Amino acid sequence: MDPLFVLLHSLPETGRVKVIGLYSSKALAEEAQERARLLPGFADEPEGFTIEQYMVDKDHWPRGFVRL
Structure with missing residues (x-):
């Protein structure tokens, strides 16, 4: 995939992190960043x-996390 x-x-x-958007290519993400x-x-x-x-x-956090 x-x-x-x-x-x-x-x-x-x-x-704090803001999700601006999800894109099917890096080029489209870069265009969105410029906008x-x-x-x-x-x-x-x-x-x-x-x-x-x-x-x-x-899974993108396979080991969990530690609170600091």
């Missing part, structure tokens, strides 16, 4: 974007 690409935006001081960079808030924090690749039908 083909991967999905998730466009995220976060601010280091809050640790989002023009929007209020995102325009002031352009370094907060990341694009992550995920495989569908796969």
Whole structure:
């Protein structure tokens, strides 16, 4: 199965992550990022974007997590 690409935006001081969208290709995610960079808030924090690749039908946290 083909991967999905998730466009995220976060601010280091809050640790909150916003999911901007899910895309079928990295190119489409990059196009969405360019559109989002023009929007209020995102325009002031352009370094907060990341694009992550995920495989569908796969566990992505197989070891759990530790609360700090």
